[in-house]
Amino acid sequence: MINGRTKLACLIGSDVSESKSPQIHNYIYDKLDINCRYLNFSLNENELSDFVTSVKTLKIPGFNVTIPYKEKIIGLLDEIDDTARKIGAVNTVKNLDGKLIGYNTDGAGYVMSLKNNKVDIKGKKILVIGAGGAARGILFFLSKENPKSIHIMNRTKKNAEIVIDELKNYYNDIEYGHYDDKEEYDIIINTTSIGMKSSDSPYLFTGKERAVVSDIVYNPRETRILKEAKDMGLKTVEGIEMLIYQAILADEIWFDTSIDSGVLVDDLKEIICT
Numbered sequence: 001m002i003n004g005r006t007k008l009a010c011l012i013g014s015d016v017s018e019s020k021s022p023q024i025h026n027y028i029y030d031k032l033d034i035n036c037r038y039l040n041f042s043l044n045e046n047e048l049s050d051f052v053t054s055v056k057t058l059k060i061p062g063f064n065v066t067i068p069y070k071e072k073i074i075g076l077l078d079e080i081d082d083t084a085r086k087i088g089a090v091n092t093v094k095n096l097d098g099k100l101i102g103y104n105t106d107g108a109g110y111v112m113s114l115k116n117n118k119v120d121i122k123g124k125k126i127l128v129i130g131a132g133g134a135a136r137g138i139l140f141f142l143s144k145e146n147p148k149s150i151h152i153m154n155r156t157k158k159n160a161e162i163v164i165d166e167l168k169n170y171y172n173d174i175e176y177g178h179y180d181d182k183e184e185y186d187i188i189i190n191t192t193s194i195g196m197k198s199s200d201s202p203y204l205f206t207g208k209e210r211a212v213v214s215d216i217v218y219n220p221r222e223t224r225i226l227k228e229a230k231d232m233g234l235k236t237v238e239g240i241e242m243l244i245y246q247a248i249l250a251d252e253i254w255f256d257t258s259i260d261s262g263v264l265v266d267d268l269k270e271i272i273c274t
């Protein structure tokens, strides 16, 4: 119930009208008795600075940031947490008594989604398709789990090479993977937006794969790469879980609390996908 003490949290991006974040956060607030509501605000780039001032004025406890402002918001914040600085992108901002601190919960949320599906990362050969903002956070957190190797494929090879160079500061066994290598991977991850607005797939299966296949695109819930993997009998992990986990991690940061995600994740998957 909204009352005189209800707080406001929100998501900003260029067009967030279709985002499922309000459903996720408001469900969490209802379940955990957090007196807050969550809304989406679509903003132009020239409105970012006024928005940041409003966050301080209205004492908004925190906000999320999505495409295309995850990098641009950094210059408007007072402090960046070490991990977000290394990743170079902020998706979560906490308002600590007027000081705005940037975090990145995308990569950690993604790794939590793999772990929730009992996917081991340690010692595994991983293929990451895509080298955009989301891939950066995912690669950083994957590398901390000691995989055997990570290959990146991307439409624009140069963009992948930039990401590889950055990650080499923390993890050595990473290189560009060629589409025709036909390596045997243990985990194949799509981080591109292919599959979101079209029925294309970012990966052509040979039929010999034994990998766990994961897509961070969550709309549609079952993208073509996931459907083809399932049809081949491969284990799959849906992007909707990453979305839920990154939201839970953001709420933990804003409200200084520890959230038991187990039941929440199962409930939320059903609620936001129906």
Ligand code: NAP
Pocket (backbone or CB within 6 Å): 067, 106, 129, 130, 131, 132, 133, 134, 135, 154, 155, 156, 157, 159, 160, 191, 192, 193, 194, 196, 216, 217, 218, 239, 240, 242, 243, 244, 246
């Ligand atoms: P981004 O920074 O714009 O990166 C997009 C990536 O997709 C780049 O690697 C780009 O390759 C590639 N790409 C785009 N269109 C392509 C095409 N037609 N053919 C081949 N490659 C293409 O975006 P992002 O922030 O990383 O987000 C990527 C996707 O992840 C989006 O669909 C987003 O909704 C989803 N996402 C999901 C979650 C979640 O919680 N599940 C969180 C964040 C993002 P180039 O380098 O060649 O341009």
